[in-house]
Amino acid sequence: MSIDQSAAAGALKAKNQARINLLLSLTLFGLLALMWMALWLATPNFLSYANVNGILRQGAMWAILAMGQTFVIITAGIDLSVGAVVGVSTVIVAWLLTHDFPIWAAVLITLGFGWAVGMFHAFGIVQLGLPPFIMTLASLQVLFGAGLLITNGASINITNDAFTQFSRNDFLGVPNLFWMVIVVAIPAYLFLHHSRWGRYLYAIGSNLEAARLSGVNTRLMIYIAYSLSAFCAAFVGILLAQRIGTGNATQGQGWELKAIASSVIGGTSLFGAVGSVLGPLVGSFLLTTINNGANLLSINSFWQFIITGGLIIVIVYFDGLRRKRG
């Protein structure tokens, strides 16, 4: 078979594969739509304005967290600290606001804190050679402890109404918090799928050595990946502080697992080099819908954990099947 013939055959095969992939990706959307339909039929309130609003607001935070986490997982790393970063960020922004910093300054400083934490993680991973799991796990403990120390375990009340109003308002009928997802998702999508740095993240996740030998600045890219993850977590911390009006170090506890679960449900592989921006987004709203639906149906909230765990197994299994065929 000449090269052109086999290339043509291969292109056709690739197109068919792409169709199958699209179909399977749609299953995530399909699953979400199915859940929404089922809940709409099963409860009186599901599609009410208030409830949908609530889902969009809650899911928004997990979605942004999941997108940041995905950058890290694509490099075959992991960021276990994001829950603590969220909590400490609420404390920092609350503290700054109650000490009369203007909103823009409080926000920027908190975001800067998040970026700095990420750089610290990358320093430990790149310079000290610590495995990401260990580095971010240790950081989780340290940040959590630091947050509690600063507040002495208490909450800081935010009295700045302009700040907290943001989370209650809508723009064009859609909650501001959800718009923040769009604000993060669009640059994230362009970065990951259409820029060379996104390509470099995939290369690093696939084979760090080969990437470096091919001229990729692997150290810089790892710094960028972890900084983005912690930055997103700090961002979510600010949004959370707006929503609940307090700064408290225990907020966000366990959210790192939500972020990882959302990402994995969305098709990211923990082995690296596989992932997208849209997948974790849909994954996080799936988890939010389960959360919300269980509340509406008065299902014992403990069932949510079981359902989430089962969902992860089922989706990752079928995703693995799809990959093997491709």
Place this chain on the structure above:
Amino acid sequence: MTNIDSAAIASSASPMPLLALHKLDKRFGATHALKAVDLIFEAGEIHAIVGENGAGKSTLIKLLTGVHVRSGGEILWEGKPVALATPQEAIDHGINAVHQEVVLCRHLTVAANLFLGDERTRFGLLKHVGMERAAQKILDDIGFSLPAGAILSSLTIGQQQLVATARAAMRGTKFLIFDEPTAYLTRQETQQLFALIGRLKAQGITIVYISHRLEEVFQLADRVSILRDGNLVSTQRVAETNEEQLITGMINRAIDQIHYKEHIPFGQEIVRTEHLSGRGFNNISVRVRAGEVIGLYGLIGAGRSEFVQSLYGRFARTGGQIYWNGKPVEIRHERDAIKLGIALVPESRRDQGLCLNLGVGFNINLPIFHRLTRGVMISRKAETGAADGQIRGVQIKAASREARASSLSGGNQQKIVVGKWLNHGAKLFIFDEPTAGVDVGTKVEIYKIFARLLKEGAGIILISSYLPEVYDLCDTLHVFRRGNLVASHTAEKGAPETILAEAIGA
């Protein structure tokens, strides 16, 4: 069209072949990997199998070791039909294989690897000391000088292969398959291996020897079978054939000269090192001009890889100077080297050269993504155009540019690595063992790529442990020994034996 050597069967010493394959067939979906192959293996013979990558050799191995189940035909072991449906069934019959890539546990000791699955215990607890002693005795009896207590990963790849060989030979083996066993062995280790093979044959064990190194076939084997495109082309006594006939049988066309070399006039000096020293090498001064191939020959551990990796910015130098286009330069990172125009095709394409679970096009474009951008974003058109162009340029056989690199044969994978640097447009190409585990047809294509690079004004540093290759292809041959450059040969290269002696230090 099969051609069984009936004379060999009639005159064979044993009354019945140990293993007979009747019309053995294997399909993978649409791919017809083995087409009704008739093959007979006698007890106590060394039977070589040669063929290009994709000819069906590894499929045959996998069918015999129980990894795959046959699609058709019969396998007769000592005259009785067997299924060989699982690896354990093959092992129970006494069929073992030593594979091309080391498939042992790198974190365990040599002894632990030898006894893996077959550990000796007392009251359920492992007898560590006893096993280590037994393992050392086994290794000594076989003739391999290896320490049984060493962690496997601390040994060289060649030594790890010998451990795999020891493991395969020790378990009541009657039928032992070797797949490219000498690819990573030093000359001394190769001799140890051949001595072992000789002893196994004397014990009546059947050896199947698969290798691209045809001179080894003629040195070791009694009979040789040629596979091509899933068909058995012929089975002959080694004494009744020669290398040319084998090659013609393998690729169905005559190759006048495998080591394709054109004579190209040399141009400007590209790179020069003066007294370069670093970790593992000392006082190396070499020069590469445009159109020139310099070869670095030596035993494993002689310092050639360390030297070129220092040139590539992987390791710092402790002394000496590098000159690029006549000007002194500092190369501290790979990125510095790449920016100057140096390309490295590394020794292990799996570990160092490729992102295996990503596409062919991705791998090919990896060094040049910064050039495929329109503004900040990557232009899909530029990306696909560059990938397709290079796939055509080096003739990579892949389903599409999206096909995963891991799905390609070894030779085509190597072409991806070469292609990505052609894409980049480097001036100095460093090839570290470029044709290890690559079939004859692809080798020729790679050598033709060398010629193309040289004609376009590039220079090549070729590291090879395969003397025929480096001898024929290089304009200047440098011999390394223990980190030092002990000899350089140019046009009048002298006898290969001399060069070998220089490398060994005899």
